[in-house]
Every structure is written in C-alpha cells, then in structure tokens.
Amino acid sequence: MVLAYLCAPPPGLRWAPIAVAVVAGILIVSCLLWAICCCRRCRHHGKKPRDKEAVGLGSPRGTTTTHLVQPDVDNKGEPQPWGRLLLSLQYDFGSQEIRVGLRQVADLRAGGPGGTADPYARVSLSTQAGHAHETKVHRGTLCPVFDEICCFRVPQAELSRTSLQVRLLDFKRFSRHEPLGALSLPLGAVDLQHVLELWHQLGPPGAAEPEQTGELCFSLRYVPSSGRLTVVVLEARGLCPALAEPYVKVQLMLNQRKRKKRKTHARKGTATPYFNEAFTFLVHFSQVQSVDLVLAVWARGPQFRAEPMGKVLLGTRASGQPLQHWADMLAHPRRPIAQWHHLRPAREVDRTLDLQPRLRLPLPGS
Structure with a gap:
C-alpha cells in the first residue's frame, strides 16, 4: 500500500494531461481554419468576377463602352425647351389700344436646384421704355395660370415698328430675379383685325435686362x-x-x-x-x-x-x-x-x- 501511494500522481496533476490535450486540439483546429481562409482569399484575388469585368469601363477586356452608360446626345439641331406661352391679342382701332391677355405658361425650366420656381411675367412694348406690367407671383410651379389682361396705347402708325416683349422670371425675395424665358413678338407681323389666342414658344432670356431706374x-x-x-x-x-x-x-x-x-x-x-x-x-x-x-x-x-x-x-x-x-x-x-x-x-x-x-x-x- 505504501508503494501504491508513492507511485500515484498528486491530486492536482491528475487533470493536467486532459488540459494539455484540449489546448492542443484548439491550436490544431485554429491552424486548420486559418489555412482554409488563406486558400480562399488567394483564389478570390486570383480570379476576377464576371460582373465587374463586364461593366469595368477602364478594363481593355470590358465589352461595355461609355456611350452605353452615358450617351452623347447631340441636340444642336433641336430648340431648347424654354416653355410655351398662351397669349391673346386684341387691338381696338378706335381707342388705339392693344389688350394683351396672359393666359398660362407650360413646361418652364426650373430656375433652381429644387426642380421648381416662383414665376411671374413682365410685359412691355419696345417703343415704351419704362412702362411695363407685372403679373402676380405664382409659388412653386412650372405651369402657372395667370389669366391677367393689360392694356397699352399704341398708335396705328407705330404698330409696324413695335414689338411685344414678355419676360418670365423666377421671383427671389432677397436677390435678383432669375430669367426663365422670353418672347419678342413683332406686332407688324400679326393680323390684328381679329382676336388672336395662340401658343407661342418661349426663347432664351435676353442677355441684357431692360434699363431700370434702380x-x-x-x-x-x-x-x-x-x-x-x-x-x-x-x-x-x-x-x-x-x-x-x-x-x-x-x-x-x-x-x-x-x-x-x-x-x-x-x-x-x-x-x-x-x-x-x-x-x-x-x-x-x-x-x-x-x-x-x-x-x-x-x-x-x-x-x-x-x-x-x-x-x-x-x-x-x-x-x-x-x-x-x-x-x-x-x-x-x-x-x-x-x-x-x-x-x-x-x-x-x-x-x-x-x-x-x-x-x-x-x-x-x-
């Protein structure tokens, strides 16, 4: 019995072999997982995915060109869409007054980045500097309906050299108003014997503003x-x-x-x-x-x-x-x-x- 007692391991060392075996198993499993991840990463870098190769504009092997992603459209022969204005004209040969009816505007260009505008119209005659009519401001629309009438006295002898000028502007409370489009209509080329109500294509706003007094x-x-x-x-x-x-x-x-x-x-x-x-x-x-x-x-x-x-x-x-x-x-x-x-x-x-x-x-x- 004395000999058996001397040969038996101490109580604290009975679990040492088991602990060493567990630690060794964990190290072996970790090494295996690390090796598998490295292999997969090498395969991933060595082979390019097909979708990136198909849309890679900088790759010489790519089959998609820049014209398919962002086509180069040539609009030089087409007029720019500044909008359309529905206008009515009536000339009274007795009083020698012309009645200009501003009905509505369609398809204006947005003046700011918000995709909308606060448009109003300014109507004047080329022979009457400083005399203009301004409509109400219509908030947040690119298709304002004005339905306003203004009158100008124009002698019949001056009709042939007078042009009706309409400017569409985007109202800004604390800065200069941005032009949205313009129309210049020579009255000599219009048959004023009848009441006219027609759509007119707006053109780009003129570079020079009418002379202002401040x-x-x-x-x-x-x-x-x-x-x-x-x-x-x-x-x-x-x-x-x-x-x-x-x-x-x-x-x-x-x-x-x-x-x-x-x-x-x-x-x-x-x-x-x-x-x-x-x-x-x-x-x-x-x-x-x-x-x-x-x-x-x-x-x-x-x-x-x-x-x-x-x-x-x-x-x-x-x-x-x-x-x-x-x-x-x-x-x-x-x-x-x-x-x-x-x-x-x-x-x-x-x-x-x-x-x-x-x-x-x-x-x-x-």
Missing part, C-alpha cells in the same frame, strides 16, 4: 389690433452714379388724398445707399383697403435740384410684386415682410393712382 428694399409690418403700419427702408441699389445725396420719401395716402409723409436722411456719394430707418403710421383696420403707400427715391440731379428717380406703389391699386408684397403683409400680421422692388417711373405711378381701380384683398380674421 431697386429699393424695404419691409412692411401691420398690427391689426393697434392699427400700426411700420415701414422700414433698408437700402437701394442700381441708382445712377451721377445722382447726389439720394434719400427716400414715404407717403401714405387715404382715398387718394395725401395724409402723412416721412423721409430718410440723405446719403452722400453712393449709388447703393443703406438707410435702415423705420416709420410708423396709424391705419385703422377698416381703412387698410383704402390706403395707398408710395415710396419714392429722390436725389439731386445735374441741375442741383431734387427730383424723383423712381417710385414704388403698394396697396390695393398696385399690381405685380408690390401687390403681392402688400397681400403677404396682410396675410401675416405682426410679422415684418422684406422684399426688393424695381423702381417705376414717377409719372407711371402717378397715372396708376388716378386710373387703377382698387382690389378687395382678404384681411386677417375676415
């Missing part, structure tokens, strides 16, 4: 509860460099009568003056449909006498962008709405104040 940026804010109309004159640009000390007059008219007048300080030696001056007028909620707001840029000309360089009319007798700005102010009470406006000739604005009927705009809370 632009003015201001904001409007109306609070119906207190009747406070706040006008903040911000800045102007594009003014004639020969003018001296430009400033802005803000005039509020009620029922075609001058009621209140304010003006900014003059800015010396600049064609892009910055004002940032606010004026507040009290306009009762019941009177807001009868108000005309006129902003005029004045400056000293070569005769050293202050003259109006251009005006902007807002209110229910305005049209185009000024009418849209006024409507946005009423639709969003208590919030300032800022926008750039083209200055119109002073005589044209004065004529509009005398002749243009008022519109009924929806009021907040009505």
Whole structure:
C-alpha cells in the first residue's frame, strides 16, 4: 500500500494531461481554419468576377463602352425647351389700344436646384421704355395660370415698328430675379383685325435686362389690433452714379388724398445707399383697403435740384410684386415682410393712382 501511494500522481496533476490535450486540439483546429481562409482569399484575388469585368469601363477586356452608360446626345439641331406661352391679342382701332391677355405658361425650366420656381411675367412694348406690367407671383410651379389682361396705347402708325416683349422670371425675395424665358413678338407681323389666342414658344432670356431706374428694399409690418403700419427702408441699389445725396420719401395716402409723409436722411456719394430707418403710421383696420403707400427715391440731379428717380406703389391699386408684397403683409400680421422692388417711373405711378381701380384683398380674421 505504501508503494501504491508513492507511485500515484498528486491530486492536482491528475487533470493536467486532459488540459494539455484540449489546448492542443484548439491550436490544431485554429491552424486548420486559418489555412482554409488563406486558400480562399488567394483564389478570390486570383480570379476576377464576371460582373465587374463586364461593366469595368477602364478594363481593355470590358465589352461595355461609355456611350452605353452615358450617351452623347447631340441636340444642336433641336430648340431648347424654354416653355410655351398662351397669349391673346386684341387691338381696338378706335381707342388705339392693344389688350394683351396672359393666359398660362407650360413646361418652364426650373430656375433652381429644387426642380421648381416662383414665376411671374413682365410685359412691355419696345417703343415704351419704362412702362411695363407685372403679373402676380405664382409659388412653386412650372405651369402657372395667370389669366391677367393689360392694356397699352399704341398708335396705328407705330404698330409696324413695335414689338411685344414678355419676360418670365423666377421671383427671389432677397436677390435678383432669375430669367426663365422670353418672347419678342413683332406686332407688324400679326393680323390684328381679329382676336388672336395662340401658343407661342418661349426663347432664351435676353442677355441684357431692360434699363431700370434702380431697386429699393424695404419691409412692411401691420398690427391689426393697434392699427400700426411700420415701414422700414433698408437700402437701394442700381441708382445712377451721377445722382447726389439720394434719400427716400414715404407717403401714405387715404382715398387718394395725401395724409402723412416721412423721409430718410440723405446719403452722400453712393449709388447703393443703406438707410435702415423705420416709420410708423396709424391705419385703422377698416381703412387698410383704402390706403395707398408710395415710396419714392429722390436725389439731386445735374441741375442741383431734387427730383424723383423712381417710385414704388403698394396697396390695393398696385399690381405685380408690390401687390403681392402688400397681400403677404396682410396675410401675416405682426410679422415684418422684406422684399426688393424695381423702381417705376414717377409719372407711371402717378397715372396708376388716378386710373387703377382698387382690389378687395382678404384681411386677417375676415
């Protein structure tokens, strides 16, 4: 018994052979798995897949060419799709007025990366510089329906040398409006004995914009509860460099009568003056449909006498962008709405104040 006890292994070493065997088995299995993975990886790098070889444009063995992926289409002989304009013309030989009906536009090009635009139309005659009609702005569409009519007085003797010019523009509140297309229609080549309504193909917008008298940026804010109309004159640009000390007059008219007048300080030696001056007028909620707001840029000309360089009319007798700005102010009470406006000739604005009927705009809370 003593000899058997001496020959038996100690209790702590009885499991040592089993542990060594398990560790050895794990090492052998790991080596086998590593060898299999290496073999597969070598086979993968040594053989190219068929799909990559078929579409690899840089591989000399590829069967697909760049013309199949991105064909080179030659459109030099086809007109660019700028859109189409449905236009109606009617000439009254008695009053010597031409009525231009802007019906609708189809298939305009998107002005921005969003795939849509905020188009409006500007209509003018080649023989009447500075006299133009602007339609309402239509938001988020490439097929706007205008249904607006404007009139121009054209003597019959001038029809042969007069062209009707229509420009489609993408409205931008704080930057220059992007042109979308244009139409120039010689009236001498049109039979005005009958009422015409035809589709016309729009062409690319002209490189040169019609001569402008400048632009003015201001904001409007109306609070119906207190009747406070706040006008903040911000800045102007594009003014004639020969003018001296430009400033802005803000005039509020009620029922075609001058009621209140304010003006900014003059800015010396600049064609892009910055004002940032606010004026507040009290306009009762019941009177807001009868108000005309006129902003005029004045400056000293070569005769050293202050003259109006251009005006902007807002209110229910305005049209185009000024009418849209006024409507946005009423639709969003208590919030300032800022926008750039083209200055119109002073005589044209004065004529509009005398002749243009008022519109009924929806009021907040009505």
